[in-house]
Amino acid sequence: MTTELKKSRGRPRVFDMDEALDKALKIFWERGYEGASLAELTETLGINKPSLYAAFGNKEELFHKALLKYATGPVAFVKDVINEPTAYKVAEAFLVKAAEFLTDPQHPKGCMIVQGALSSGESAELIRDVLIKYRVSYENLLAERFAKAKVDGDLPDDTSPKNLAKYLATLHQGMSVQATSGAAKDELLEVAKLALKIWPGNNQ
Template sequence: MHKGRPREFDVDKALDKALHVFWQHGYEGASLSDLTEAMGISRPSLYAAFGNKEELFRRALDRYAEKGPGAIQSEALAEPTSRKVVEHLLHSVVMSLTDPCNPAGCLAVQGALTCSSAAESIKQELCKRRSEAEENLRCRFEKAKAEGDLGADSDPAALARYVSTVTQGMSVQASGGASRNELLAVAEMALKAWPA
């Protein structure tokens, strides 16, 4: 049985480069020419390795969630108290959003804001992933409530929505040029509002 020619590029490195293009330009703003140029591969190589642009974007999102800024939430959820969860999450999000090595803002937020109806499946995927992140927070706050870390009258779903809204708002602010210090001030304001 004849094997195909081995790939002449590192798939993970190419995926990292594609991730940055999508992060900077959004799904629709990233052209195939932008992607192949950044990845250092031809269109046939892109299709052979990743299928199509949509599949490449989904794989870039997975990479973002597993190894990039998206991994912040799983680290935060492991904190011992709900306040520590939120503190870790907000501060880490600010550091990620303002990291000079990355495009400003959040791929999952920016990507959905710039999708037209032609990319509805991508918009739905991004919305689903953001909803899952909010649901993870809600579950963690339910646990905190059951353990007495949050008051009996607290609303874990509303708290999760609040934290998600703050982080997504910080992403929009970062993409508009807000500084690290400005966003840290927002995080501190949100923490002051956290239930004692």
């Protein structure tokens, strides 16, 4: 059923670009931008450098493509989360799904957007800034959702959507560090449970 209109002219590519990008993603994910060497990348993808460059551009472009795949793939759940019916359910879904995702044994621990280039040398400064922007935009997504919840009367008047969003983003980022450090899913779920106790009406 897949439309294989591969009347491409030259020598056919021997590797699957999507699979290769996925492997690159996982290396960046657990090594970070600077920690991932071209040597490890090419070795893992099973291709050599010129092929990698022809297919994806340079290391930086490869990272960006991997990042895009990450944001639209594994991490897409964040954008679903804001569709939960109430602010509380948004927060709950966000933290619970984060706990599960960050410790999922199917892929590297932690969040690539958090640890891809947290502190780094000059060569990764652009990458670092892009990741910061991603984090900020996810946080803003939550803040906007909570602002709407206030209008809906779903949150008390004296609550600050921004503070609430930053609280959740901070927890998420901390959970990412925890996951990378070996914390188990259940431990992070307990953290999530505790964190949700701040919610008005969810006390004790």
